[in-house]
Amino acid sequence: MLLIKEVMTMKISINIIEKVMRNHVVLKNIRDDADMTIDTYEVYDPNHAAFKENCLYLLRPEGLTDSEGFPDGLNLVCSGKPDGFDIEKYQHINLLIIEGITPEKNMNLIISIFHRYNSFDERLNSLILENAPLQEIIDLATQMVEMPINILDLNHKVLAISSEMDAPDDPIWKSLKLGYMSEYYENILNTSPTMGDIIRAKGNSIEITSSISGHHVQISLLRSGGRPIAYFGMHKFYETQKPFEKHTLQLYEYLFRKINRNAGQYFAIKADRGLLYEEFLHNLFDQKFKDSDEIDVFLLKLGFNPGVSYQMGLISFRDSDVKADLYFTMMDFLEKLIPDSKCIAMDLFIYIIIPIDGNEYLSDENQKILAEFLGIHHCLCVLSPPFESFLNLHKFKPMFAAVLGFIKNQGRGDRLYHFYEFADLYSMKLLADEMPGKRMVHPMIQKLIDYDAEHHSDYLETLKVYLRNESSISVTASLLHMHRNSLQYRINRIEQLLERNFDDWQLREQLLFQLTYLEYQAVFSEK
Structure with missing residues (x-):
């Protein structure tokens, strides 16, 4: 039997062949893993059984007798259905049974399919090359x-x-x-x-x-x-x-x-909205610049003025299914709303750098504009402290991450946040990272914790409310829903237990700090 073979650059699939020959296909089995792997075709010769994975084999019905003789995933087109044919025995291969055309016309049709896609591929390559x-x-x-x-x-x-x-x-x-x-x-x-x-x-x-x-x-x-x-x-x-x-x-x-x-x-990346900006911010966060002069070269290139003060904002989307494809549109829009600002997309956040030109903080007008934008797009923004030197900008990255965690744990729904709102919590985090656990607990606080656990009392809560209200008996009694005399008796008991009184303002400050630290540990520390 004549052996016909053709090689092409583009690979095609049995699915593509089935689609073109659909009007003549009477039975078929195409495996789920069939893909574009075929780049040759041959007339099946039972005397040459060295099958190739990338070949489409054409055969007559008499050649389709022994299903076990075909390896898994083989591609076959058969011109006619054998008598008593059971396609269930051929589930391991890709098989099309063709009727209504002669084997010769079937061959010509197969050749035309290969030539069609080979021609497409050559034209596509030529267009790309040109x-x-x-x-x-x-x-x-x-x-x-x-x-x-x-x-x-x-x-x-x-x-x-x-x-x-x-x-x-x-x-x-x-x-x-x-x-x-x-x-x-x-x-x-x-x-x-x-x-x-x-x-x-x-x-x-x-x-x-x-x-x-x-x-x-x-x-x-x-x-x-x-x-x-x-x-x-x-x-x-x-x-x-x-x-x-x-x-x-x-x-x-x-x-x-x-x-x-x-x-x-085909796609040029603009310097003001692409890799140059992202690389600059990455290098700042990773502390890869040696000095301010090296940074100033980039600042001028990117349109920043090294001589003014700035604030950086991190914009984070509250919706986890944020349309991240709109970042570039949104950044263009933001830069028009807030003149001279620069936006950078990185790590699924938008960073905006805004000049504040002698102001201590972003102007009320720009804060209002930014808040309206945040409301429309269901996102929040954390504003950094003002800065002049970009050399220390790397310190803002962990700061932003911590503040986002604080906001999430507090369940707040505001749009615009300032770092100074979280400065105390951030200082607590830095302290907790360095000295975790009970190492920071004041012995007086620990004594009250142990006493409450043993006697099922709430002396620690009483002390917290008392100290936070400037040691006012009347205010504390009202907040705790206690009689003044009962509260005074309890405060006296706490002083006796701790063997100290609370007239010493330095002691009060220490204990207040410790109580805040314990709250931080309970709410914000990683478990």
């Missing part, structure tokens, strides 16, 4: 995958969209064609999936039902240097509420990988 416009690449990709495709930047601005194919009755596709998404900020806020959804998905691609259109879409993140730079997406234009077929997803993933490998030549 640095052709994205629009030409997207139009070719549309022909290849037979679905409408687009590329958007991280602000949802359309960079290229299928010009020969539409997704009918899809309002998102229509708005993309009109450039709507780049102009209407509110519509962007309501879209899904988020960048976080895509990052968490296998392979940085996600298939989802659009939150606006209700149609199935596939969206992937294009990256350059490991950093997200654009979206690559596909819309379903028929049976829109059903998932994409496997052959469509296979071709889409192939195109995505091909374009992603060459993304650097």
Whole structure:
């Protein structure tokens, strides 16, 4: 029997072959793990049984007699169904049974499939090599995958969209064609999936039902240097509420990988919104700069004025499902709201650096603007102390992390926070990190703790309220719902137990500090 073989650059799958030959397929078994692995085809010769994984074998019905003779995952197309054929015996291979065409026409059809995708691949490689416009690449990709495709930047601005194919009755596709998404900020806020959804998905691609259109879409993140730079997406234009077929997803993933490998030549990263800023902030936090002069060079390059005072804000999103893909849009918006500010996205936070120009703190007007922004986007901001030197900026990173923990534990719902609100707690944290456990507990406090445990009393709570209210018997009695005489008797008992009285203001300060430290240990210390 004549042996026919052809090699091609692009690999295809049994799913793609089944899709093209669908009108002639009468029986099939395609394994779940079938993928784009086929790059050759041969007429099956029973006298040469050295099967190859990457080959599609064509055979007549008489060759399909011994199921055990075919290794797992082999790809077969058979021109006709053998008598008494039981496809259940062939669940370990990928098999298509073809009827209605002659073996010769079947062969020609297989050859045309290989030539079709080989031609697509050659044209795509040529366009990439020539640095052709994205629009030409997207139009070719549309022909290849037979679905409408687009590329958007991280602000949802359309960079290229299928010009020969539409997704009918899809309002998102229509708005993309009109450039709507780049102009209407509110519509962007309501879209899904988020960048976080895509990052968490296998392979940085996600298939989802659009939150606006209700149609199935596939969206992937294009990256350059490991950093997200654009979206690559596909819309379903028929049976829109059903998932994409496997052959469509296979071709889409192939195109995505091909374009992603060459993304650097199509997407320039702006200096004011990209790796230069992120690298600068990382280096500051990691203390990689040697002196202020080295930092000043970068500050001038990035548009900062080394001669003024600044505050840094960390913006954190209360919603764990934050639309992280909107960071760049939001940062642009923030910089317009607060003139001369600079925003940087890093570690799923937005850092904003704001000049305060001689003011001790951010102006009331800018605080109001920032608070309104935080309310719209359901996020919070922690403002650092004012600073002039960027050399010590690394100290703010652990400070921000601690304050976010304090806010979470306290269950507060404010929008804008200042570090000075948490300075006492932060000092407690630093102390607890250095001297954990009972090493810091004042012996008088410990004596009251032990006494309360043994006698089921609440002397420690009484002392805490008494000291925090400037040793006022009347105020303390009211807060504890006790008679003045009963409280005075209890205070006298505590002084006798501790063998000290509380007239000494230094002792009062020490005990108050210790009580606050114990509260910190109970609420904020890591367990």
